[in-house]
Amino acid sequence: MSTLLYLKASPRGAQSYSLAAADTFVETYRQANRDDRIATIDLFNHNLPSFDGFALQAKYAILHGTDPSGEEKDAWRAVEEVISEFTSADKYVFATPMWNFHLPYKLKHYIDVITQPGYTFSYSPDEGYRGLVTGKPVFVAYARGGEYPPGSPTEPFDFQTKYLEGWLGFIGFTDIRTLVVEPTLSGPEITDGKRAAAVEKAREMTQSF
Numbered sequence: 001m002s003t004l005l006y007l008k009a010s011p012r013g014a015q016s017y018s019l020a021a022a023d024t025f026v027e028t029y030r031q032a033n034r035d036d037r038i039a040t041i042d043l044f045n046h047n048l049p050s051f052d053g054f055a056l057q058a059k060y061a062i063l064h065g066t067d068p069s070g071e072e073k074d075a076w077r078a079v080e081e082v083i084s085e086f087t088s089a090d091k092y093v094f095a096t097p098m099w100n101f102h103l104p105y106k107l108k109h110y111i112d113v114i115t116q117p118g119y120t121f122s123y124s125p126d127e128g129y130r131g132l133v134t135g136k137p138v139f140v141a142y143a144r145g146g147e148y149p150p151g152s153p154t155e156p157f158d159f160q161t162k163y164l165e166g167w168l169g170f171i172g173f174t175d176i177r178t179l180v181v182e183p184t185l186s187g188p189e190i191t192d193g194k195r196a197a198a199v200e201k202a203r204e205m206t207q208s209f
Helices: 017-032 053-063 070-087 105-114 159-170 188-208
Strands: 003-008 037-042 091-097 121-124 128-131 137-143 175-181
Touching: 003 017, 017 037, 017 091, 017 137, 017 175, 017 188, 053 070, 070 105, 091 159, 128 159, 137 159, 137 188, 159 175, 175 188
Parallel strands: 003 037, 003 091, 091 137, 137 175
Antiparallel strands: 121 128
16 A cells, blocks of 8 residues: 655645646546545645754754754654654655746745755765655646747746755655646636646546656
8 A cells, every 4th residue: 555645735726737637637647546545735835844943953953963942842743753754655646837937835834844955855064965765656737827839938936846856866766757838827728728728638647647
């Protein structure tokens, strides 16, 4: 039995294009893999620990070779719980829109919490940086109001896919499968077709996941 972790980074519910594609992917996967566990985190309705104050002090204590204690230890335990939930999964699905050419702040918060040395990546003078979350597939459903195709004048503004896939690669992912829904602000005569095509493509992409 495998565990699939589904991370939702859109607050728009049924109006969300990224969720429409990712929800279809997850439901189709569920039907084909009845014994697998699906764990869902809705980041806009999830209480992530703040990464400041005692949590930040705990991180630097660890980096300097000492153990956090007291309130620092308690704060770090909350961080470790989030990391453990992430790293214990076998497969991953992300649904994220583009906000201001980047990711929604809730997803960035999650990334900042779980990207910790010794947990999701390591560093040594000999090896440099090495991702620790390896051998696992991830599917990402992106949505954005405009279009950012390769080679276009708008491509340099796409910090959404570049950042998320850069980060995934940094922590060890090599099997990264993506679906982009764009443009989503062009009126229903275009966007309805884009949504339907994305949902159908997501359904197809579960077959080898």
